[in-house]
Amino acid sequence: xxxxxxxxxxxxxxxxxxxxxxxxxxxxxxxxxxxxxxxxxxxxxxxxxxxxxxxxxxxxxxxxxxxxxxxxxxxxxxxxxxxxxxxxxxxxxxxxxxxxxxxxxxxxxxxxxxxxxxxxxxxxxxxxxxxxxxxxxxxxxxxxxxxxxxxxxxxxxxxxxxxxxxxxxxxxxxxxxxxxxxxxxxxxxxxxxxxxxxxxxxxxxxxxxxxxxxxxxxxxxxxxxxxxxxxxxxxxxxxxxxxx
Amino acid sequence: xxxxxxxxxxxxxxxxxxxxxxxxxxxxxxxxxxxxxxxxxxxxxxxxxxxxxxxxxxxxxxxxxxxxxxxxxxxxxxxxxxxxxxxxxxxxxxxxxxxxxxxxxxxxxxxxxxxxxxxxxxxxxxxxxxxxxxxxxxxxxxxxxxxxxxxxxxxxxxxxxxxxxxxxxxxxxxxxxxxxxxxxxxxxxxxxxxxxxxxxxxxxxxxxxxxxxxxxxxxxxxxxxxxxxxxxxxxxxxxxxxxxxxxxxxxxxxxxxxxxxxxxxxxxxxxxxxxxxxxxxxxxxxxxxxxxxxxxxxxxxxxxxxxxxxxxxxxxxxxxxxxxxxxxxxxxxxxxxxxxxxxxxxxxxxxxxxxxxxxxxxxxxxxxxxxxxxxxxxxxxxxxxxxxxxxxxxxxxxxxxxxxxxxxxx
Numbered sequence: 297x298x299x300x301x302x303x304x305x306x307x308x309x310x311x312x313x314x315x316x317x318x319x320x321x322x323x324x325x326x327x328x329x330x331x332x333x334x335x336x337x338x339x340x341x342x343x344x345x346x347x348x349x350x351x352x353x354x355x356x357x358x359x360x361x362x363x364x365x366x367x368x369x370x371x372x373x374x375x376x377x378x379x380x381x382x383x384x385x386x387x388x389x390x391x392x393x394x395x396x397x398x399x400x401x402x403x404x405x406x407x408x409x410x411x412x413x414x415x416x417x418x419x420x421x422x423x424x425x426x427x428x429x430x431x432x433x434x435x436x437x438x439x440x441x442x443x444x445x446x447x448x449x450x451x452x453x454x455x456x457x458x459x460x461x462x463x464x465x466x467x468x469x470x471x472x473x474x475x476x477x478x479x480x481x482x483x484x485x486x487x488x489x490x491x492x493x494x495x496x497x498x499x500x501x502x503x504x505x506x507x508x509x510x511x512x513x514x515x516x517x518x519x520x521x522x523x524x525x526x527x528x529x530x531x532x533x534x535x536x537x538x539x540x
Numbered sequence: 541x542x543x544x545x546x547x548x549x550x551x552x553x554x555x556x557x558x559x560x561x562x563x564x565x566x567x568x569x570x571x572x573x574x575x576x577x578x579x580x581x582x583x584x585x586x587x588x589x590x591x592x593x594x595x596x597x598x599x600x601x602x603x604x605x606x607x608x609x610x611x612x613x614x615x616x617x618x619x620x621x622x623x624x625x626x627x628x629x630x631x632x633x634x635x636x637x638x639x640x641x642x643x644x645x646x647x648x649x650x651x652x653x654x655x656x657x658x659x660x661x662x663x664x665x666x667x668x669x670x671x672x673x674x675x676x677x678x679x680x681x682x683x684x685x686x687x688x689x690x691x692x693x694x695x696x697x698x699x700x701x702x703x704x705x706x707x708x709x710x711x712x713x714x715x716x717x718x719x720x721x722x723x724x725x726x727x728x729x730x731x732x733x734x735x736x737x738x739x740x741x742x743x744x745x746x747x748x749x750x751x752x753x754x755x756x757x758x759x760x761x762x763x764x765x766x767x768x769x770x771x772x773x774x775x776x777x778x779x780x781x782x783x784x785x786x787x788x789x790x791x792x793x794x795x796x797x798x799x800x801x802x803x804x805x806x807x808x809x810x811x812x813x814x815x816x817x818x819x820x821x822x823x824x825x826x827x828x829x830x831x832x833x834x835x836x837x838x839x840x841x842x843x844x845x846x847x848x849x850x851x852x853x854x855x856x857x858x859x860x861x862x863x864x865x866x867x868x869x870x871x872x873x874x875x876x877x878x879x880x881x882x883x884x885x886x887x888x889x890x891x892x893x894x895x896x897x898x899x900x901x902x903x904x905x906x907x908x909x910x911x912x913x914x915x916x917x918x919x920x921x922x923x924x925x926x927x928x929x930x931x932x933x934x935x936x937x938x939x940x941x942x943x944x945x946x947x948x949x950x
Contacts (some may be wrong), residue, residue, distance in 0.1 A: 347944050352862075352863060352943050352944050353944060372867065372868055373868075373869075376862065376865050376866060376867040376868075376870075377865065377867075379863060379864065379865050380865020381865070385863050385864065391856060391857075391859075391860045391947065393857060393860075404864055405865055407545065407866075408861075408865040408866050408867070413545075
């Protein structure tokens with residue numbers, strides 16, 4: 297059974313100007329342990345799909361199962377719980393709380409999982425170590441670089457041991473070297489068994505995935521597996537260039 | 541999220557924008573401070589008035605001679621000598637529930653002791669007077685029945701007179717001259733302080749009723765055993781109104797007044813006057829409550845306003861919290877707790893400020909400061925409720941945000 301099972305999934309917006317079909321009866325399965333890039337220009341339906349996969353929105357038609365749970369039957373509280381337990385979100389703009397330090401930011405999802413203070417702090421520090429920021433736990437976002445901020449956000453996504461890491465243009469606000477750092481981190485997490493879905497319009501990012509699903513006008517236009525480019529290789533190349 | 545954690549994060553949010561938070565609280569601070577200060581001062585003043593009224597004596601009525609008509613001219617209280625000490629004795633004997641009936645005459649005279657002299661009130665009384673006024677001796681003794689009956693030349697000094705004439709010396713057994721009569725001091729009365737009308741009640745010399753009548757007050761009172769007034773003390777407040785009615789009937793009968801004649805005396809129920817004062821204090825409290833309600837309303841609207849701003853400013857944060865698993869009611873309680881904390885802190889600061897103002901004013905005016913724990917708790921509690929009430933709408937708006945929209949907001 298796939299981790300993500302979408303059948304005839306539709307999302308239609310009823311606006312004053314009329315109906316907009318953002319997603320048109322798509323079928324999509326994503327297996328656990330895969331690393332998938334969802335691509336397409338803006339308006340292609342990829343963001344709509346991300347919102348549906350991320351349980352932030354409900355479909356107007358079809359069905360969606362996440363890890364065996366029928367998502368379209370859940371109410372707002374059920375969706376919140378599912379997001380909390382099964383999904384780790386990574387955003388383009390990091391969305392860190394500016395006044396809280398790295399550890400407190402990473403603790404946020406556990407606040408709603410009902411963990412006590414000690415357990416939260418321990419798991420947050422573990423997650424920060426996993427993304428290579430063990431020594432920066434007391435820094436505030438302002439005191440961290442863009443790449444480091446995104447790592448804090450990834451640590452936050454990991455703390456509840458989700459089944460799925462869902463990243464929305466995770467490298468969109470970063471320079472190319474830092475972007476490679478982050479992609480290398482995603483690949484490392486994927487090798488450790490995490491299912492990763494990256495929504496992007498950037499082909500350079502998509503090259504690092506095992507599978508690329510392309511969208512246009514609310515439909516899937518291609519779905520290919522590929523041999524992913526290793527982000528570490530790209531970093532070495534960059535280093536060689538700067539050395540030369 | 542536990543309540544403690546919610547409180548901590550609320551405090552963080554409040555201190556993050558300290559100036560704005562304080563300005564927001566200002567409405568509640570001022571409202572609560574005003575009420576606490578007014579209540580403290582008001583109850584202090586009320587306590588003082590009550591003390592003064594009590595110093596007069598509880599369950600007291602005063603009967604004054606007068607209010608007679610002489611050929612169409614109505615004369616005021618004390619204008620006639622219609623009241624006698626026989627009347628007083630009859631009241632005590634025949635009216636049920638009367639503990640003491642104290643006839644007295646009052647005059648003014650110069651008191652001389654050696655080289656010092658002092659103009660003071662002379663009050664001719666019997667021992668019932670000290671019962672009625674609940675007035676004890678500080679030293680010495682009261683009049684004995686023989687002294688009263690024979691009209692002996694003895695006196696009891698009030699504290700002010702004793703201090704003025706004798707300084708630190710002991711006045712007992714000394715001779716004070718009043719109207720050329722040498723009075724032997726047999727006692728000094730305890731201090732009564734100021735009366736409700738600001739008079740020094742201790743500026744007085746008591747002499748036996750008979751003595752005063754013969755030697756000090758002049759001929760008006762010398763005949764007919766007449767007195768100016770009678771204090772009547774009842775055992776219970778409940779029987780006063782009925783008792784006063786009976787006294788009136790008794791006196792009319794004793795004075796042989798015709799059916800259609802007016803009373804030749806006046807009865808005033810002093811306890812009733814005290815109750816009226818208390819009632820007007822209660823009216824004042826209602827007024828204060830209204831002022832409090834208005835200022836809390838204004839303060840609450842201020843909090844609602846700033847919470848709405850806060851929700852707008854933190855839309856992305858709310859979106860993030862929803863995305864990582866906050867339920868709508870988690871967001872609702874977060875903002876509700878924030879508003880309530882804000883309002884409660886405002887209430888607490890208001891109490892502190894109000895107490896400060898009350899202490900300063902009370903010190904200046906020489907009143908006692910009376911602040912009940914309840915009024916403090918009520919002030920803070922009501923402020924918190926204002927926070928809940930006015931925080932609810934902004935909090936609901938936050939909780940109803942769509943996470944997708946919220947995350948997209950710049």
